[in-house]
Amino acid sequence: NAGVTQTPKFQVLKTGQSMTLQCAQDMNHNSMYWYRQDPGMGLRLIYYSASEGTTDKGEVPNGYNVSRLNKREFSLRLESAAPSQTSVYFCASSEHPGQGITEAFFGQGTRLTVV
Amino acid sequence: AQSVAQPEDQVNVAEGNPLTVKCTYSVSGNPYLFWYVQYPNRGLQFLLKYITGDNLVKGSYGFEAEFNKSQTSFHLKKPSALVSDSALYFCAVRGLNTDKLIFGTGTRLQVFP
Secondary structure, eight states: OOOEEEEOSEEEEOTTOOEEEEEEESSOOSEEEEEEEETTTEEEEEEEESSTTOOEEOSOOTTEEEEEOSSSBEEEEESSOOGGGOEEEEEEEEOOGGGOOOOOEEOOOEEEEEO | OOEEEOOOSEEEEETTSOEEEOOEEEOSSSEEEEEEEEOTTOOEEEEEEEOSSOSEEEOGGGOEEEEETTTTEEEEEESSOOGGGOEEEEEEEEETTOOOOEEOOOEEEEEEO
């Protein structure tokens, strides 16, 4: 039972390069999330998706785009990476409030460095 | 706006003593509240949640948390701390009719032998 799988685990980008972080969950959850974790800042929500085909901005969406490709997959794209986007990125999934609350399940994270 | 405050960056406690990690929240309507723990270079692990019902919630590894609606707080507690409890702890909140899940800035717990 894989849970939430993120790829890649590590990535180094040059300023201005683009990349997509992939996330997939096998728990049939409706809700999916992308967070970034920075020292002293905790986890900050970038984007979330309540269901396939819907996405909403979180606390820090600037510089990012997302795609909810299907119920399983939620990708995060950096179109033009900046050093300020150096961070650890976490994907998570959970169930709808209306479907009964579950806690969020997290992937193992992607450590991204932009030089 | 939905938010979580963890007022202490770090909490230090001696092994065997009780510990408390504080959390206050702001959300429209009834809250759903969560505590997570993160060990070095690891993802987040779920500890416990408050959805409804009894204000005292028991979770993994002997942790518990008390929901206080009037003080909008959800403090994490443990009667007797272990050195192995040393980690980063996060409080999180989501509202009744939203999927938005917001985390606090985290509190580092250090338990000394």
